[in-house]
Amino acid sequence: MVLSPWFxxxxxxxxxxxxxxxMLGAFFGELATPASxxxxxxxxxxAGEAWIVELPLAGARADDFQVHVExxxxxxxxxxxxxxxxxGARVLRSERATGAFRRRVxxxxxxxxxxxxxxxxxxxxxxxxxxxxxxxxxxxxxxDARARN
Amino acid sequence: MTQNTTSPQxxxxxxxxxxxxRQVIPLADVLEFPDRLEILVELPGVAPDSVDVxxxxxxxxxxxxxxxxxxxxxxxxxxxxxxxxxxxxxxDVSGEVRADMADGLLTLALPKAEERRARRIEVKRx
Numbered sequence: 001m002v003l004s005p006w007f008x009x010x011x012x013x014x015x016x017x018x019x020x021x022x023m024l025g026a027f028f029g030e031l032a033t034p035a036s037x038x039x040x041x042x043x044x045x046x047a048g049e050a051w052i053v054e055l056p057l058a059g060a061r062a063d064d065f066q067v068h069v070e071x072x073x074x075x076x077x078x079x080x081x082x083x084x085x086x087x088g089a090r091v092l093r094s095e096r097a098t099g100a101f102r103r104r105v106x107x108x109x110x111x112x113x114x115x116x117x118x119x120x121x122x123x124x125x126x127x128x129x130x131x132x133x134x135x136x137x138x139x140x141x142x143x144d145a146r147a148r149n
Numbered sequence: 150m151t152q153n154t155t156s157p158q159x160x161x162x163x164x165x166x167x168x169x170x171r172q173v174i175p176l177a178d179v180l181e182f183p184d185r186l187e188i189l190v191e192l193p194g195v196a197p198d199s200v201d202v203x204x205x206x207x208x209x210x211x212x213x214x215x216x217x218x219x220x221x222x223x224x225x226x227x228x229x230x231x232x233x234x235x236x237x238x239x240x241d242v243s244g245e246v247r248a249d250m251a252d253g254l255l256t257l258a259l260p261k262a263e264e265r266r267a268r269r270i271e272v273k274r275x
Contacts, residue, residue, distance in 0.1 A: 041226030043217065056193030056227055059254030085180065088267065093179040096191055108223070123193035123253015 039101055040078070048137075050130045051107050058123040059096075065125055069113040074105045074129065109135035175211070175232040183267040186242060188257040192232055197250040202257065204246050209236040209257065241265035 045052040057064075057078055066077040082098045085091070110132040118127045180187040192200060194215040201212040213232040217225075236257075243262035248255060 043222060043227060044224040045221045046223050047221060058191040058193040059252055089180060089182045092181050095176040096178050122196050
């Protein structure tokens with residue numbers, strides 16, 4: 001096998017990625033701050049009779065999350081433990097965040113805590129929070145004043 | 150005409166929306182085992198059949214799209230993105246790359262060439 005000249009100066013893993021970063025002008029990771037100091041992002045949707053809160057956390061399990069609801073406040077706690085490696089294995093590069101996170105969301109209305117549901121799918125936690133009855137939009141029937149005469 | 154506008158508690162949010170298909174480099178960990186390398190790539194919100202992994206020469210390319218609907222969003226911190234990352238394969242990796250995906254985490258297993266695998270040498274009594 002003939003080694004071409006550039007092969008001898010083969011850039012390291014990191015150097016190649018830096019080149020691609022510059023070329024693509026892309027963001028490294030989604031969040032503006034380094035993963036180790038950042039909180040997972042959340043989206044909140046108004047699904048009419050319920051709020052839906054979504055929180056992405058890749059490679060977790062359902063029981064890595066604790067969801068607490070009180071009044072209008074939602075708190076999502078999650079823990080990501082660093083992977084335990086068997087003997088003979090080592091970490092070459094570590095970018096993924098580890099540690100405990102808590103995201104708090106203040107919802108626009110109170111919710112029925114006893115009916116809150118959460119499921120974890122494709123790396124995203126989806127929490128459905130049914131709105132408290134008194135907070136549901138109500139149609140007001142318009143009475144015809146003339147009919148009352 | 151007299152007008153009165155009451156701001157509802159919930160308004161279409163003024164949070165910065167992510168532009169359509171922002172390009173993002175997914176975070177990855179690289180682990181070394183005696184017989185293989187593993188690259189763990191975070192692709193939260195991506196279904197397994199939306200990931201494209203290509204092994205081209207000494208490079209591994211990972212491409213994926215995540216679509217987040219704008220529908221009824223009142224607060225949006227993450228949106229639709231295109232994940233893209235190229236990994237340069239070190240010399241000692243050879244053979245079929247295996248890709249497994251679950252819960253938004255893509256695990257790439259890169260076997261090491263036979264002669265590069267760390268192995269215990271049995272110390273024989275002479």
